[in-house]
Amino acid sequence: MAEKHPLDLHSLTFTGQLSGRCKIPGDKSISHRSVILGSLAEGETRISGFLRSEDCLATLNIMRQLGVNIVEDGDDLVVTGVGLHGLQPPAGHLDCGNAGTAMRLLSGLLAAQRFSSTLVGDESLSGRPMGRVITPLTQMGAQIKSDEHTAPLEFSPSIQMKAIDYHSPIASAQVKSAVLLAGLYADGVTTVTEPNKSRDHTETMLKGFGCNLQVDGLKVSVHGQPHLRGQAIKVPADVSSAAFFMVLGLCHPDADLLLENVNINPTRDGVIKILQAMGGRLSLENPRTEAGEAVADVRIQSSQLRGIDIPEALIPSAIDEFPVLFIAAALANGTTRLTGAEELRHKESDRITVMIKGLQLLGVDCKELPDGAEITGGPLHSGMVDGHGDHRCAMSFLLAGALRPEVDTVVRGCHNIDTSFPEFFTLVEQLGMRHQQPVPVVTIDGPSGVGKGTTSALLAARLGWHLLDSGAIYRSLALKVMNDDLDPANEAQLAEAAKALRLSFQADGQHARILLDGQQVNDQLRSEACGDMASQVAPIAAVRQALLQRQKAFQQPPGLVADGRDMGTVVFKSAPLKVFLTANAEERAKRRHKQLKEKGVDVKIRDLLRDIEARDHRDSTRKVAPLVPAMDAHVIDTSDLSIEEVLAQIMNLVGQHVKV
Numbered sequence: 001m002a003e004k005h006p007l008d009l010h011s012l013t014f015t016g017q018l019s020g021r022c023k024i025p026g027d028k029s030i031s032h033r034s035v036i037l038g039s040l041a042e043g044e045t046r047i048s049g050f051l052r053s054e055d056c057l058a059t060l061n062i063m064r065q066l067g068v069n070i071v072e073d074g075d076d077l078v079v080t081g082v083g084l085h086g087l088q089p090p091a092g093h094l095d096c097g098n099a100g101t102a103m104r105l106l107s108g109l110l111a112a113q114r115f116s117s118t119l120v121g122d123e124s125l126s127g128r129p130m131g132r133v134i135t136p137l138t139q140m141g142a143q144i145k146s147d148e149h150t151a152p153l154e155f156s157p158s159i160q161m162k163a164i165d166y167h168s169p170i171a172s173a174q175v176k177s178a179v180l181l182a183g184l185y186a187d188g189v190t191t192v193t194e195p196n197k198s199r200d201h202t203e204t205m206l207k208g209f210g211c212n213l214q215v216d217g218l219k220v221s222v223h224g225q226p227h228l229r230g231q232a233i234k235v236p237a238d239v240s241s242a243a244f245f246m247v248l249g250l251c252h253p254d255a256d257l258l259l260e261n262v263n264i265n266p267t268r269d270g271v272i273k274i275l276q277a278m279g280g281r282l283s284l285e286n287p288r289t290e291a292g293e294a295v296a297d298v299r300i301q302s303s304q305l306r307g308i309d310i311p312e313a314l315i316p317s318a319i320d321e322f323p324v325l326f327i328a329a330a331l332a333n334g335t336t337r338l339t340g341a342e343e344l345r346h347k348e349s350d351r352i353t354v355m356i357k358g359l360q361l362l363g364v365d366c367k368e369l370p371d372g373a374e375i376t377g378g379p380l381h382s383g384m385v386d387g388h389g390d391h392r393c394a395m396s397f398l399l400a401g402a403l404r405p406e407v408d409t410v411v412r413g414c415h416n417i418d419t420s421f422p423e424f425f426t427l428v429e430q431l432g433m434r435h436q437q438p439v440p441v442v443t444i445d446g447p448s449g450v451g452k453g454t455t456s457a458l459l460a461a462r463l464g465w466h467l468l469d470s471g472a473i474y475r476s477l478a479l480k481v482m483n484d485d486l487d488p489a490n491e492a493q494l495a496e497a498a499k500a501l502r503l504s505f506q507a508d509g510q511h512a513r514i515l516l517d518g519q520q521v522n523d524q525l526r527s528e529a530c531g532d533m534a535s536q537v538a539p540i541a542a543v544r545q546a547l548l549q550r551q552k553a554f555q556q557p558p559g560l561v562a563d564g565r566d567m568g569t570v571v572f573k574s575a576p577l578k579v580f581l582t583a584n585a586e587e588r589a590k591r592r593h594k595q596l597k598e599k600g601v602d603v604k605i606r607d608l609l610r611d612i613e614a615r616d617h618r619d620s621t622r623k624v625a626p627l628v629p630a631m632d633a634h635v636i637d638t639s640d641l642s643i644e645e646v647l648a649q650i651m652n653l654v655g656q657h658v659k660v
């Protein structure tokens with residue numbers, strides 16, 4: 001999995017109308033290819049609309065390292081081609097970052113050079129399968145060293161590439177392009193046949209550069225040793241990026257949006273066909289051809305989508321859009337079923353698992369299939385989902401949150417959005433969405449006497465974060481009930497008292513002075529009687545509602561450790577780290593006994609055990625906000641652990657999930 005970045009938490013909220021025109025950035029696939037083919041051409045290639053995303057910039061930098069002069073001219077890029085045989089040996093490793101397209105396409109190119117080179121990538125890319133390009137390139141005579149067919153890929157100098165007739169077992173434009181690029185260096189005709197048609201930008205662009213290339217159904221043939229001529233290339237808007245705004249507009253209650261100049265190449269338009277089949281009001285205006293590519297303005301209007309069985313024939317032409325299509329399915333009426341898409345497991349993440357896990361956390365009725373998923377639309381719940389460093393999954397979850405402003409959705413693992421869509425947050429803000437980076441919360445829930453308070457205070461001190469002792473709030477209400485002789489059975493009276501509670505927490509060294517009606521009450525709150533009364537008033541829904549905002553207000557920079565019973569399940573549902581502490585009741589009674597004895601209070605363990613068990617029962621069986629671990633909580637049994645050991649485990653989880 002990709003590395004997690006500090007406080008990589010984002011959320012989008014949106015309540016307004018969605019209208020107007022929207023300029024989507026340039027196509028990623030075409031941008032990569034334009035700079036590679038421009039480099040191999042003779043003369044100048046001017047590229048307008050080049051996508052300056054991390055992935056495409058990785059390709060651009062590699063071409064520069066191979067001796068190609070590429071300069072910016074306003075928004076355009078000007079590439080001075082060096083001809084097919086003009087690339088120079090690089091000084092060091094060639095870093096593709098997160099870009100699968102860069103690594104696979106450049107493999108075809110580097111395999112054919114008369115110098116050695118090494119392609120490297122980030123952690124995610126280094127786990128992705130490269131055997132699919134190594135196999136055909138080796139058949140062409142390439143010598144590529146790799147560990148289990150993954151990056152780094154080391155290319156030995158090529159003697160002479162052999163033309164081959166390759167039948168690819170998968171429909172992959174990256175494989176096809178790698179073989180075609182290597183085929184440029186072979187004598188004779190290199191042919192690639194695919195089981196289904198994959199995107200054909202390489203073929204279109206090679207023809208534009210003057211290459212002798214034939215397409216016959218699923219078969220593409222290229223004649224080696226061409227003279228490529230520099231071109232002017234206008235990169236259209238990326239349909240994969242546009243797809244996010246298609247789903248946004250269709251699922252928004254009040255949208256009429258025009259996405260300008262979108263690439264609608266028939267090998268890429270699966271998302272449009274699928275959304276139309278789901279009942280989406282999505283139309284193509286002013287269709288035209290630019291630089292060999294079909295483009296149109298895409299009009300999106302609010303629609304009620306319905307679930308469908310996605311036709312397998314559409315999968316290759318929508319392969320990058322399934323993360324956001326899964327969101328469309330989660331917001332549609334009925335069930336959407338996808339099969340035959342096992343390839344999704346080999347993208348920047350295993351997109352089937354990442355998307356289905358995330359949707360399940362948001363309460364969507366869905367399940368993984370070996371080669372797809374089944375998703376039934378319905379309401380979303382609040383929650384924190386992980387994009388796992390996969391740009392398309394992260395953006396999809398963010399838009400799901402924006403489409404359901406009534407729930408609180410936080411997405412982590414967004415740090416790779418810049419690999420394909422650096423303008424994403426700017427664009428959504430231009431459309432009226434609110435982008436926030438929520439203050440991180442660690443919730444620590446568990447039963448009475450388990451050590452929540454002790455651990456939370458130590459953790460907050462260690463992190464330098466705020467501390468919420470929510471039990472103290474319920475105990476303060478309980479004290480008020482006892483002091484003012486209120487009736488614990490009168491729900492309306494208790495709710496009023498909860499709303500009007502004059503309670504404040506004042507920092508006092510590592511602890512807080514708790515003031516109720518202006519009086520310091522720390523010691524009184526800790527009495528067993530007060531705890532017991534708190535447990536009696538806490539089940540009342542109106543009381544909990546009245547105290548909710550007071551607890552949420554503790555979420556202040558730089559972070560919050562929240563201790564209680566329902567911190568992870570109700571109050572901070574979208575917390576990036578949820579911990580649930582348990583310990584057997586006997587151990588908790590022993591700890592409490594020791595604690596009270598140190599304070600000079602003499603009670604029998606047997607009585608404490610009985611009270612603890614009664615409180616456990618009341619807290620965990622109540623109808624509202626019962627004491628249960630959140631679905632995504634990390635459960636730690638502290639029965640045999642010291643306080644330091646518990647803290648060390650939690651600090652370890654903080655390092656993994658929040659990283660501060």
Ligand SMILES: Nc1ncnc2c1ncn2[C@@H]1O[C@H](COP(=O)(O)OP(=O)(O)OP(=O)(O)O)[C@@H](O)[C@H]1O
Nearest residue numbers: 447448449450451452453454591595638641642643
């Ligand atoms: N892992 C542990 N090992 C031994 N003693 C512990 C451990 N954790 C906590 N204690 C001790 O147990 C007692 C109860 O802990 P603490 O008050 O933190 O529990 P709590 O879960 O916050 O209880 P409550 O729900 O009643 O507020 C304290 O005296 C504390 O020092």
Ligand SMILES: Nc1ccn([C@H]2C[C@H](O)[C@@H](COP(=O)(O)O)O2)c(=O)n1
Nearest residue numbers: 470471472474534535538564565566
């Ligand atoms: N988030 C919370 C915190 C506390 N309560 C109730 C239930 C407990 O028995 C009681 C006292 O809590 P403690 O100070 O022992 O943590 O308050 C709750 O319902 N929800």
